Amino acid sequence: MTSITLPERHLPWPTPWVEIFARDAPLLVEIGFGGGHFLRDLAQKRPSANIIGVEISLPSLRRGERKIVHAGLSNVRLLQCSARYLFWALCAPGSVAEVYINFPDPWPKAAHHQRRLINESFLHLLATRMKVNGRLDIATDHADYAQWITEALAQMPYFDSRLPVPFVTEDNERLRTKYENIALAAGRTCHYYKWRRNETPAPDTFPPPEELPMPHVILETPLSLPDIENHFTPFHVAEDDAHIRFMEMFLARDEASLLVDTYLKEEPMAQRVGLQIRLRPSGDLVVGLHELGFPRPTSGIHTAVRHLADWVVSLHSEGHIVRHNLQQQMGEGTDLPN
């Protein structure tokens, strides 16, 4: 049997969900399904919906997978990634019919509030990916987070409450989650939000990432690869929305290549990749992306290759770029042949 857990790192941007589920049906998403009880019950109750469960926790993913498989359900797919990545990169605009967020982590300390999943930016992202009239259901047992959610929703012109009030504290109709049962047994008040995506257009400021050709820069420098390695100290570059950390450099035993351990954060994703500086028989160097770990050559990766090549060139007055295939210019104001 094919696994119901999908390899989120390799899915197309955006993902053709109709092909993945092999049928055209309303697309529902549960964010942070935890033990998977609600997800299983939802899938049983809605056999004619295509349902995605997204979790960042691997143990939860495994538990959810066992529950869905044990129940013999074929209308669910699971992903281990952040909800932000799922909506931003994998869901096409206007494609999601229903979103369920049950008991999101409340991050109670003020210093951690920026980690809260629900904020105006996330709601705006949801608004771009949801269908008009799509349902957004949120539940929390945390009074402070409830107030935060109420304020964030009130700021958003793209959603309206389906009830005459922003939330209710009792809902005997809904499927219960594990966390909810614990909260209710402990006497905590739960806040239930039942909202809908309205007709107000939401500007899409979340362009899905794009896969570009594998980048390469060919350059010449009198320096040897061991010389270059000697010059290296970790450095960090921030450009547009990309944050790149060149962390460590490794010289191959045959001294014919350098591998640069690189961390790249570009919304909505982060990649840990190996950039490579390779000596060619012709004596020039090629800077590119090593295939280790099957990285995806995004625009941020092109930016990282450009900065690394610029750095190598800057080490010697005779260093210069010969050519490149980057969809960006090399160096500050340098117009180089493609």
Ligand SMILES: C[S@@+](CC[C@H](N)C(=O)[O-])C[C@H]1O[C@@H](n2cnc3c(N)ncnc32)[C@H](O)[C@@H]1O
């Ligand atoms: C407090 S638990 C609630 C679990 C379940 N919904 C319930 O009500 O029993 C919050 C869950 O959200 C998951 N989570 C946190 N941040 C997430 C994110 N950005 N994307 C997807 N899942 C996330 C956590 O791993 C955790 O399982």
